[in-house]
Amino acid sequence: MNRSNPAISGRSNGGADFLQLDPSEAPPGGLADWLTDRLRTAISTGHLPVGTRLPSTRTLATDLGLSRGVVTESYQRLTEDGHVSAHGRRGTIVMGSATVRTRLRTRPRPPSVPPDEEVLGTTSCRAADLDDEIFDNLRAVPARIDLTPGVPDLAAFxxxxxxxxxxxxxxxxxxxxxxxxxxxxxxxxxxxxxxxxxxxxxxxxxxxxxxxxxxxxxxxxxxxxxxxxxxxxxxxxxxxxxxxxxxxxxxxxxxxxxxxxxxxxxxxxxxxxxxxxxxxxxxxxxxxxxxxxxxxxxxxxxxxxxxxxxxxxxxxxxxxxxxxxxxxxxxxxxxxxxxxxxxxxxxxxxxxxxxxxxxxxxxxxxxxxxxxxxxxxxxxxxxxxxxxxxxxGELERQLRFLRRRHRTRRDAMVNAIRNHLPTATIHGAAAGLHLTITLTKGDDTALAAAALEAGVKAHPLSWHCQLPHPPGLVLGYAARTPTEITEAIATIAKVS
Incomplete structure (x- = not known):
């Protein structure tokens, strides 16, 4: 059966209430392309916000009068692009990663630096250029290893x-x-x-x-x-x-x-x-x-x-x-x-x-x-x-336990940075749940975007700057194992 031909299914294709989708708008033989494009557009414009659960493939196929294979293929393409993620019984969830990665790659020029006098080796980012949803959007993007700063070891609760x-x-x-x-x-x-x-x-x-x-x-x-x-x-x-x-x-x-x-x-x-x-x-x-x-x-x-x-x-x-x-x-x-x-x-x-x-x-x-x-x-x-x-006294015992655990993970990150990013300068190793590294050159938003594409999530330092500052990354280690930390730093080094 040709899954791109709605007439063969014997079902009506009057369209769906969901996003007012109408298969009659699709070009001949291009149903999967049409549906994928419509869903991708709805995600990028915010009509499908991060966290939205898409209809099941069976439900949407029935509403549209299409073969279920068309919807399955569309969802698979969106998954490969990072726009959505399958979560078992929770269904297929909008992740909005394309928007986040676009914003990660965008590095606004600081207002204090004229276009013809950009400071070599520095970046800056203004709060006005990053909307309030940027943290939530980035948090929703799946990553193999998440080095988001400020995240404690939740498994140790x-x-x-x-x-x-x-x-x-x-x-x-x-x-x-x-x-x-x-x-x-x-x-x-x-x-x-x-x-x-x-x-x-x-x-x-x-x-x-x-x-x-x-x-x-x-x-x-x-x-x-x-x-x-x-x-x-x-x-x-x-x-x-x-x-x-x-x-x-x-x-x-x-x-x-x-x-x-x-x-x-x-x-x-x-x-x-x-x-x-x-x-x-x-x-x-x-x-x-x-x-x-x-x-x-x-x-x-x-x-x-x-x-x-x-x-x-x-x-x-x-x-x-x-x-x-x-x-x-x-x-x-x-x-x-x-x-x-x-x-x-x-x-x-x-x-x-x-x-x-x-x-x-x-x-x-x-x-x-x-x-x-x-x-x-x-x-x-x-x-x-x-x-x-x-x-x-349980909270005090928990603090002592976490200090030992965090010290091991901190040491793993420091060693990995020294081995894989030897030119980076490490800041803040004596305390906390994260390290900051500064780099001698480059664009930290582009580096963070490349790392995210490779499966590692981190904050560009420029997100947290209003004034010109050397590029860098803010790397959380509390929630990751030493093995994961070492792999993550090696990945960042490969894409830098």
Whole structure:
């Protein structure tokens, strides 16, 4: 049977509600080409967003009055192109990889560099040139080895300990405690977090001053909304610095002027000259370079804050350290001018959506009010379970376990880079869940796109830059085995 001829099937071909597909539009003998092109166009234009499940081949073939083989062939072509992926009983899911790879290959010229004076060996990327969906789109693209930074070892989640703690909580929980709770968080978790911060971050915090939030991302949003109401419409950010954090700030209308970061951390003199009234920093482990804000720069930042500046401290990856002593939080040194935020996303799992915030007294009540309006407070049961893990010592044991595991994977990545990318410079090896490498030349977005085509996913460093900066890659290692890490770096070297 000629599967490209709908008339032979004996079924009607009046078209389908899905995308208003009409086989009569197809050229003779070209049904598979026509259907593939229509679906590919719908994916690229957003009519089929990332995550959409396509109709089954049998259902779509019946609706269109076509042979099932035509639809199967079309889906297979889209799979080979990376547009869709088959997920068993979940069906065929839109991945949108063509759009992501196109954006990866696009390297916007920084506004500070005229077309005829491009800086040799540097790249830059503006947040405005990367839409807010870029992380979600890239996350959805299948890759043989995923080196996305910021992803913890999800396979190491302590399921047994969590279940035991949850059972214990449920056994003792009073009926009234299943109702709406304090929007600032359960008192039990706030006490546990206060003890954790005192032990691991050197912060003396009253539990009543803590606000439990849905991760650092929500803390950023609440702070931005509050500052906007107080007439502050600009929060300076580190450069390089997290594109994700920058996008959260900009989502709430904040301007994000870049302040350069060097091997000693944030350049406070540039911050002072910028005139910004607030700054967001990652002083314990800078993202993405891993630099620690040194003592002199800390003193300069404290003096800047004492003169009226506000510091938003994202305590990123603070507990994950291997070859250096602990670094105290800025909040421990200047509580009245620092809004502090942390979470368990990198220690346990982002899926928990549990973080915390400490604000100066003049901001606390307003932030709690905004948290109440946002979601009435985090879910109570996960808060109580996390508190039980903290109080029992299980979270501390998990941290020690992860440090050993991460150190092995970090070492594997360092060795692989030295063997396969000997001209690359490694940054941030002493702590964290990722490494950054800088390269002597080239276009890091093109390199990331080529690596993705070869099955390895990583972030180009230029995504996280607003100012000109040497090209590079940001490479997460926490979620991959040493063998996978070595293979991934070898693959990147082959396509570079």
């Amino acid at each position: 302590p399921r047994g300990a969590w279940l035991r703690a949850e059972r214990a909580v449920l056994a003792d929980l009073k009926s009234a405690e299943f109702g709406y709770g304090d929007p600032a968080g359960t008192p039990t978790l706030r006490r546990a977090v206060a003890a954790w911060l005192a032990q691991y971050r050197g912060i003396a915090a009253d539990p009543d001053d803590l606000i439990i939030v849905a991760g650092v991302a929500q803390a950023i949003g609440l702070v931005a909304q509050m500052l906007d109401r107080h007439g502050i419409h600009e929060i300076a950010v580190e450069d390089p610095g997290s594109l994700g954090s920058r996008q959260h700030l900009q989502n709430w209308g904040m301007r994000t002027p870049p302040i350069p970061v060097d091997d000693r951390g944030l350049q406070v003199d540039v911050l002072r000259n910028s005139g910004a009234g607030a700054v967001m920093v990652t002083p314990a482990h800078h993202f993405p370079t891993g630099v620690v804000l040194d003592g002199e720069r800390r003193r300069e930042l404290i003096e800047w804050a004492k003169d009226g500046g506000l510091v938003i401290e994202d305590d990123y990856d603070a507990e994950h350290r291997y070859d250096r002593p602990p670094v105290p939080a800025l909040r421990a040194m200047l509580p009245d001018q620092v809004i502090y935020a942390g979470s368990v996303s990198k220690l346990l799992a982002p899926a928990l959506r549990i973080g915390w915030m400490l604000a100066p007294p003049q901001y606390k009540d307003e932030l709690i009010a905004r948290k109440r309006l946002a979601d009435l407070g985090n879910a109570g049961l996960p808060q109580l379970t996390l508190a039980a893990l903290m109080e029992s």
